[in-house]
Structures are given as C-alpha cells and as structure tokens.
C-alpha cells in the first residue's frame with residue numbers, strides 16, 4: 001500500500017438515477033503519471049473531485065487511500081498532500097497573477113516571506129514574471145493555464161490532479177505543459193491526469209484507463225491498449241523483386257503491393273508473433289530490406305472502447321476482450 005499514491009476500490013457516484021461511476025478501481029503508483037480517458041460526460045471530473053475530497057463518493061464505495069491517508073477518515077491529511085488544477089480555471093481575473101499566487105500561499109498558511117519566495121520561484125518557472133503585475137483577466141488562455149498550475153504547486157503537493165490541463169492550448173503551449181508535467185514527475189510527484197487528447201496520454205502516461213459507461217473499459221500502458229484493438233500489422237519492404245515474390249508465396253495471409261514491393265500481414269506486434277514471422281522468412285532464405293510494426297493508435301482504441309466509432313460494428317466492448 002505504501003508505494004501507491006492513489007488507491008480506490010469500487011468508486012461509485014450517482015446523480016439522481018444517473019449512475020456516473022459504477023464501481024471504478026484506480027491504483028496509481030507513486031511518482032508515475034496516470035491518465036484517465038473518456039468521452040464527454042464519462043465521469044472523469046467526477047472521479048477527480050472525489051479523489052481530491054471536493055465531493056463525496058456514494059455509499060458502497062470501498063476504501064480510498066491518497067498518499068497513504070484514508071480519504072474518509074482523514075480528508076485534511078489528504079488535502080495537505082494533494083494539489084488540484086480543475087477543468088475550469090481557479091484564476092481570479094480581477095487581481096494580478098502574483099496576487100493570485102500570494103492568495104494561494106495564504107491559503108496554505110505560508111509565512112509572508114515564504115509566500116513571496118515560493119511565488120517568485122513559480123512565476124519564474126512558469127514564465128510569468130513579465131505578466132506577474134498585470135490583472136489575470138488580460139492573460140491569454142495558455143498563460144492562465146500556466147498560472148493555474150503554478151497556483152496548484154504553491155503547497156508543494158506530492159500528488160497532483162490535473163483535469164484537462166492542456167485543453168485549449170496551442171501545440172507549443174501544450175508541449176511546454178508536457179515538459180512541466182515531466183519535470184514534476186522527475187521530482188517524484190505523482191500526476192493524475194484527465195485528457196481528451198489521446199496523443200497526450202500516449203506521450204505522458206505510464207498507465208492509461210479508459211472510462212466508459214461508468215466503468216473502466218480497459219487499462220494498461222499505451223502499448224497494451226493499442227494491442228487490444230484490431231488493425232495492427234507488420235509491413236515488409238523489398239528492393240529485390242525475386243525476394244519479394246518468394247516472400248509473398250512463403251507467407252500466408254499477406255496483402256501484396258506489387259508496385260512498392262511491400263507485403264503487409266496482420267499482427268499484434270508481440271515478440272512471439274514477430275519471431276515466428278522472422279523464423280518463416282529465415283527458413284525460406286528470405287531477407288526483407290525493411291520490417292516495420294504498425295500498431296493502432298490510441299484514437300482507434302478510444303473509438304473501439306467508448307462506442308464512438310460509427311465504423312466499428314458489433315458491441316464495442318466485445319472488441320476489448
């Protein structure tokens with residue numbers, strides 16, 4: 001238990017007769033990035049709010065431990081351990097960026113001098129020094145988002161919840177934010193991140209869970225998730241037409257592209273499958289000039305699991321098995 005930053009069992013939450021979370025298990029090891037994915041309304045923000053003590057889970061929910069503290073028994077200890085950057089900005093536009101930071105420092109009961117020091121450090125780190133004395137309402141979306149995260153870090157939290165931290169940011173700002181998140185984790189911080197950007201989960205997360213219909217539809221590393229949807233294949237490229245021909249006849253189930261001398265065959269990309277393919281080529285004395293493994297991307301996984309893909313027939317969940 002001690003090396004888990006977040007451990008929740010059977011998380012439940014309903015609003016009226018609408019079940020939002022229907023028994024969700026979440027475990028996040030310390031110092032890792034966990035990403036919760038799911039379509040709009042799946043319950044990501046609800047999960048973040050419960051885990052960060054902002055709302056309570058329904059009866060029937062199992063124990064929740066955050067940073068080793070029991071959330072129901074000791075919410076204060078949990079609050080002292082975590083930082084939360086909500087989906088919607090906590091920045092007060094009427095005061096300056098610096099004043100927003102100092103306000104947070106007050107909330108965390110830092111002394112005046114500590115508060116000033118931490119504020120100065122974070123404004124520097126988040127490239128907000130120049131804007132610090134201007135009202136936050138004049139900030140761009142990216143600046144506001146950076147200020148939001150800087151405010152979250154004032155209390156030096158060991159566990160951070162980031163609810164869609166890069167929504168609305170341009171690609172450069174998004175990459176900057178990714179860099180900031182990576183730095184946090186290299187300092188040992190645990191990050192619980194929700195996102196609509198599958199590329200972001202793919203980039204950052206050690207583990208990813210896809211929330212759908214109130215349950216975790218699949219969980220694993222990006223690579224593991226990509227393997228559960230069909231569409232993976234191996235491509236073999238040849239420069240020698242004779243080698244291409246013999247490969248085409250030696251391998252079953254190939255799709256040929258005679259023009260580019262390329263063969264494609266379905267494969268999940270596992271070591272076992274690749275070895276067997278290489279063995280077959282070896283024993284036929286064939287050498288490809290290039291072998292590439294293509295796995296489906298997280299978009300494919302997302303559509304397959306969340307029923308968002310019009311072109312995926314059958315019960316979406318069946319494809320997860």
Ligand SMILES: Nc1ncnc2c1ncn2[C@@H]1O[C@H](COP(=O)(O)OP(=O)(O)OP(=O)(O)O)[C@@H](O)[C@H]1O
Nearest residue numbers: 015020038039040041042043044045046047087196
């Ligand atoms: N206070 C509330 N009262 C009633 N229903 C609510 C409340 N908060 C959330 N919901 C409902 O719970 C469901 C999950 O909402 P939630 O905000 O957790 O989704 P989300 O996954 O964060 O979505 P998004 O990607 O749009 O941010 C939605 O159907 C929402 O309408």
Ligand SMILES: [Mg+2]
Nearest residue numbers: 044045046087
């Ligand atoms: Mg949300």
